[in-house]
Amino acid sequence: MTHGNSTPAGKTVLISGASIAGPSLALWLHRYGFTPTVVERAPELRPGGYKVDIRGTAIEVCARMGILDDVRAHSTDMAGGSYVDDSGRTIGELPAEIFGGRVEGDDEIMRGDLARILYEHTRDDVEYLFGDSIAALDEDADGVLVTFESGLRRRFDLVVGADGMHSNTRRLIFGEEKRFKRYLGAYISIFTAPNHLGLKQWETYHALPGKLTCVYSSAGESDAKNLFVFGAPEELPYHHRDITAQKRLLTETFAGDGWEIPRLLGHAADADDFYFDSISLIEMDRWSTGRVVLLGDAAHCASPASGQGTGLALIGAYTLAGELAAAGGDHTVAYERYERAMRPGVEMNQKIAEGFAKEMTVGSKWKIALRMFMVRTLPRTPWKNLIAKKIRDDIQRAANAIPLGDYAAHAAARV
Numbered sequence: 001m002t003h004g005n006s007t008p009a010g011k012t013v014l015i016s017g018a019s020i021a022g023p024s025l026a027l028w029l030h031r032y033g034f035t036p037t038v039v040e041r042a043p044e045l046r047p048g049g050y051k052v053d054i055r056g057t058a059i060e061v062c063a064r065m066g067i068l069d070d071v072r073a074h075s076t077d078m079a080g081g082s083y084v085d086d087s088g089r090t091i092g093e094l095p096a097e098i099f100g101g102r103v104e105g106d107d108e109i110m111r112g113d114l115a116r117i118l119y120e121h122t123r124d125d126v127e128y129l130f131g132d133s134i135a136a137l138d139e140d141a142d143g144v145l146v147t148f149e150s151g152l153r154r155r156f157d158l159v160v161g162a163d164g165m166h167s168n169t170r171r172l173i174f175g176e177e178k179r180f181k182r183y184l185g186a187y188i189s190i191f192t193a194p195n196h197l198g199l200k201q202w203e204t205y206h207a208l209p210g211k212l213t214c215v216y217s218s219a220g221e222s223d224a225k226n227l228f229v230f231g232a233p234e235e236l237p238y239h240h241r242d243i244t245a246q247k248r249l250l251t252e253t254f255a256g257d258g259w260e261i262p263r264l265l266g267h268a269a270d271a272d273d274f275y276f277d278s279i280s281l282i283e284m285d286r287w288s289t290g291r292v293v294l295l296g297d298a299a300h301c302a303s304p305a306s307g308q309g310t311g312l313a314l315i316g317a318y319t320l321a322g323e324l325a326a327a328g329g330d331h332t333v334a335y336e337r338y339e340r341a342m343r344p345g346v347e348m349n350q351k352i353a354e355g356f357a358k359e360m361t362v363g364s365k366w367k368i369a370l371r372m373f374m375v376r377t378l379p380r381t382p383w384k385n386l387i388a389k390k391i392r393d394d395i396q397r398a399a400n401a402i403p404l405g406d407y408a409a410h411a412a413a414r415v
C-alpha cells in the first residue's frame, strides 16, 4: 500500500546512535532510497557488551536484512549454566534450552558483535559521524536544522533518536528522562575480565539475598564477562555517565561477599567496557512529534530483564523504515503506522520485564535455598520438559508478538 505522493528519493534522515536500532534503520532506509546519516557520541563503534538474544520475528528481520549468516557465525553457543555455593561447589546444572528458554532457530550474540556486523553492512552506503552528538534541533516547515556539539550545522528532512535508554534526542524534544523512566527495583553491571575460572560456553551463578553474581564465557571469547545484579528499593544517586561513582557503588554493594566475588570485582577498576545501569522501563504516550521520532530503547526500553530489547530494536527499525517507504517519505503517516504496529508487542514485552526483574534476585536465604533445591532437582524431575516448554512458550509468544509488514516492493522498486 502506498500513501502520499512524494518519494523517498534523496530524503535525508539523521539517526542519533550507532548500536543496534540506528545502523539497522540506516540499512533499511538506504535500501528504500533515503539518504541516512548516523551520529554516534562515542569516538568509535563501542565494542564489548553482553550477550543478547535474537528470537522469533527478529530472526526473520535479520534474514531479510541479509545479516543472518553473520549473526549465526558469531553465536555465543552457550552449553548451559550452573549455580555454585559460597565455596564454589556446584549446586545444580541446567542445559542452555532451560536457561535461555530458546527454540530451534533462536540465536544469541554479543551486542558488540551485532553492532559491528550492522556497521560493516552499512558503512559503504551510510555516512557515520563518530564523536559527535546533537546539541539542538530547530524544526520548520521544510525540515530540521541540527546543531551538533562540534559546532557543525546541517539540515535534515527527518531526525530519529536511536540513542538508547538515556536518549539525548528524547530529552531535547520530549523533556527530562525522569518523566518517562520507571525503575524496576534493581541494578545491573557487566564488564569484561580475564577468564580465571576457565569457563567454556558456560555461565556460573552465585546467589545471595538481594544479589546475583554471574561469570560467563561464550564461544570464540578468551575473556569472561562478570555480571552483577542487586536489588535497591530506591534509585541510587549518581549520574549515568559517572563511571567512577558507579564502580564505587558496585564495590560497596558486594564488599565482604564470598565465593569469587572479591576477585571478580577487582577487575572492575581496569575494565574499559564497564556497564552499570538501573533496570528500568521507558514508557511514553507517543514516540514522535513533528519530524522527530524515537526508536529502540530510546522510545520503549524494555530493560535487560525482558531479554527482548535487541529484538524490539531490530523489528522497530524494519517497521519504521518500511512505513516511511510505504508512505513515500510522508512522516506524518509513517510515524503513526509505525507506532500502531509496534505498541502492543512493546507493551507485552515490558510487562514480561516487570515479572523477570522481580525474579532476577531473591530476597532471603530461605527463598534462595528453595530456588537452589529447584535447580538441583529440576534436571531429574519427569516434568522438567513441561516446565521448559512453559518458559519457552511464554518467551516465544512475546518474541513473535509484532507481525512484520511486507515492504519488499519498495526495495524492489529501486533496483
Ligand SMILES: Cc1cc2nc3c(=O)[nH]c(=O)nc-3n(C[C@H](O)[C@H](O)[C@H](O)COP(=O)(O)OP(=O)(O)OC[C@H]3O[C@@H](n4cnc5c(N)ncnc54)[C@H](O)[C@@H]3O)c2cc1C
Pocket (backbone or CB within 6 Å): 016, 017, 018, 019, 020, 021, 022, 039, 040, 041, 042, 046, 050, 051, 052, 053, 054, 111, 132, 133, 134, 162, 163, 164, 165, 166, 167, 168, 169, 188, 190, 275, 295, 296, 297, 298, 302, 303, 304, 306, 307, 308, 309, 310, 311, 312, 313
Ligand atoms: C546487561 C544487559 C543484557 C541485555 N540482554 C539482552 C538480551 O538478552 N536480549 C535482548 O534482546 N536485549 C538485551 N539487552 C538490551 C539491549 O542491549 C538493548 O535493548 C538494545 O541494545 C537496544 O538497542 P538501541 O540501539 O536501541 O540502544 P543502545 O544499544 O543503548 O544504543 C544506543 C547508542 O546511542 C549512543 N548514544 C547515546 N547517547 C548519544 C548521543 N547523545 N549522541 C549520539 N549517540 C548517542 C550510544 O553510545 C549507543 O551506541 C540487554 C541489555 C543489557 C544492559
